[in-house]
Amino acid sequence: MGDFAGGAMGSRRLVILDPSWSSRVGHHGDLNDALLTALSGAGWRPEVWADAALPASPGVRPVLRDCGYEDPRHWADVAGTLHLARRLEAQLQEASAGEAVAAWVVHTGLPFQLLGLARWLQRQPAALVAVSLMFAPGETLEGPAADAQATAQCRLALMGLAQACRAAGHRPWIGVPSMQQRTLLAPLLAAAGLPAGDVHPAVVGAGGARLGPEGVAAAAASVLLHWGDLKRGKGRQEALAVVAALLEQGVPADLDALGWLFHLNSHEALPAAERALLERARQEITGFRLLEGPMPRAEMLDRLAACPLALLAYDPGTYAQRSSGMLWTWASARLAMGQAAAAVGYGEGWLAAEALALGVSWVCLPAGERTPSGGEWLGLLRQSLNAVSASPGFTAYGRAVLGHSFAGHLVSTVLASNS
DSSP: OOOOTTOOTTSEEEEEEOTTOOSSSSSHHHHHHHHHHHHHHTTEEEEEEEETTSOOBTTEEEEEOSOSSSOGGGTTSHHHHHHHHHHHHHHHHHHTOSSOOSEEEEESOOHHHHHHHHHHHTTSOOOEEEEEOOSOTTOOSSSOSSOHHHHHHHHHHHHHHHHHHHHHTOEEEEEESSHHHHHHHHHHHHHHTOOOOEEOOOSSSOTTOOOOHHHHHHSOOEEEEEOSOOOTTSSHHHHHHHHHHHHHHOOOGGGTTSEEEEEEOOSSOOOHHHHHHHHHHHHHSTTEEEEESOOOHHHHHHHHHTOSEEEOOOOTTTTSSOOOHHHHHHHHHHHHTTOOOEEEEESSSHHHHHHHHHTOEEEEEOOOSSOOOHHHHHHHHHHHHHHHHHOOOOOHHHHHHHSSOHHHHIIIIIIHHHO
């Protein structure tokens, strides 16, 4: 593979390890693109080691296989964790021929991936090892939060990483994406003897770059109903219920100045009944926009920046301790434009707490056995209009998390101090 554009042969080799990056759907691509650009510009020679399903491109080596999100059943037991860790270790050995790696960067790493890396690192030359712990200790992706067995595997992985760093002289840096995650991970990091988590900027978002007024002006002011893929728990059914309520009841007078934005980008096919509902909305609701497929990042941020209100009805059980790239991206776009933001969602879980900590107004319904109706969600969106106008704006924490680039932070704070 040739060098990434901007990297010189004499620069230091850096590997971004991302075994879960297997497609351009989702946030992995945006994050890795930003990291490649920032690291190359800072004099490093970066490359991403990704899943073999991803097409090769400058700076990206699709060399890993079946070490990503494929089989969550194994994440919460010792045998499964060791099995997947050994698989990744063997593939790292295959991929590592050639010169030594001066720095390793891991983001969105699962416990078995961290343990597989640790097993490999204990036999490698001393390097910087920068790990952003995006997931809570008890994460299983498909099950409830705070799973005790998953937490045990996270503890095992962090202890293995710490032991490998001590044995081989690696310099570890640990980052976390929020105060909430730092609180959850603090006792595990302390027990492993690793540094306390550095709360860093959001891994996705505008990164403090002020958006061009022309692009924002061209994007109609709208209510953000849905953005991205069709994963379970991301509020698609609630958004569709709002669409149905708009068709049945009409657009409320106090919201008729806003459009409605529904974006889809997924490998899964949209069910026929949902497709029919959205097509009907596109024809009958003034200002309803149904967008599909990948979108250039600049256009995405412009469209999100034009949304003062967002429906973020993520499942509070699935997302009880899970970060949301959509909350960060939308909120950072609003911050970059210098405008307040108000969201509607459930009253429990990580999103509700994080939104308020960032300075995003949050109007909520409690989660319970009864599924809220589309009319109820629509009523909360109407309430959010007042929340936007009365908002004091983003907090100091919000500006720190949303107003800076994670890639820039990694270069200036972590790599520069460890070079």
